[in-house]
Amino acid sequence: MIPVRRISLPLILVLIGALALGAGCTDTGSVDDYPAWNLTLAGDREQVLTHPEIRALPAAEGYGYSVSTVGIKTGPNRYRGVLLADLIDMAGGAGADDLIYVSAEDGYLWVFDMNQVNGEGFFTFDENLREVTSPPLRVILAYEQDKKPLVYENGGPLRLVVITESPDVITEGSPWVKWVDRVEVHRK
Ligand SMILES: Nc1nc2c(c(=O)[nH]1)N[C@H]1C(S)=C(S)[C@@H](COP(=O)(O)O)O[C@H]1N2
Ligand SMILES: [Mo]
Numbered sequence: 001m002i003p004v005r006r007i008s009l010p011l012i013l014v015l016i017g018a019l020a021l022g023a024g025c026t027d028t029g030s031v032d033d034y035p036a037w038n039l040t041l042a043g044d045r046e047q048v049l050t051h052p053e054i055r056a057l058p059a060a061e062g063y064g065y066s067v068s069t070v071g072i073k074t075g076p077n078r079y080r081g082v083l084l085a086d087l088i089d090m091a092g093g094a095g096a097d098d099l100i101y102v103s104a105e106d107g108y109l110w111v112f113d114m115n116q117v118n119g120e121g122f123f124t125f126d127e128n129l130r131e132v133t134s135p136p137l138r139v140i141l142a143y144e145q146d147k148k149p150l151v152y153e154n155g156g157p158l159r160l161v162v163i164t165e166s167p168d169v170i171t172e173g174s175p176w177v178k179w180v181d182r183v184e185v186h187r188k
């Protein structure tokens with residue numbers, strides 16, 4: 001017989017503490033830095049991806065530097081995320097003439113054609129805001145900025161970002177949809 005009453009309260013508290021610590025140590029600690037957020041992909045199939053599921057997809061990285069309508073430049077920053085093209089494939093794909101609606105919590109919507117999804121047809125500028133010939137661009141749904149989770153003030157947890165390989169290429173801010181919660185394929 002185990003003398004139950006002999007197990008002291010302090011010992012029980014220590015055991016509970018150890019269990020709690022043990023449970024907390026099973027992940028690397030980074031997961032808790034990301035807020036809960038879901039993305040709806042709507043196309044031939046409709047599915048909801050959680051934030052961890054999005055981070056588990058193949059990642060793309062590059063520099064993002066934007067200019068707002070009133071000429072305020074933001075960047076350059078390093079962004080990491082998922083290619084918009086990959087998300088469209090997951091939604092069942094899109095034809096060359098289909099349009100992609102990327103929308104957000106606040107009702108903001110930006111429509112991309114498939115050229116833009118593939119990084120073509122954007123205006124690009126140098127740091128003096130003179131237009132330059134577009135280098136290769138990629139469009140990602142970013143969840144990380146400068147190696148940290150993209151915060152809400154900067155459009156996180158998920159923001160559409162146009163990236164390049166060089167830090168001095170500026171793109172227009174209007175397609176950089178903040179707080180993205182839906183990507184939809186519109187058949188022509
Ligand atoms: N969800 C959402 N995203 C948005 C907007 C918005 O109003 N809502 N404004 C867009 C416009 S017009 C610009 S210029 C940039 C501004 O980005 P900033 O707020 O990080 O400066 O965000 C873009 N993304
Ligand atoms: Mo803007």
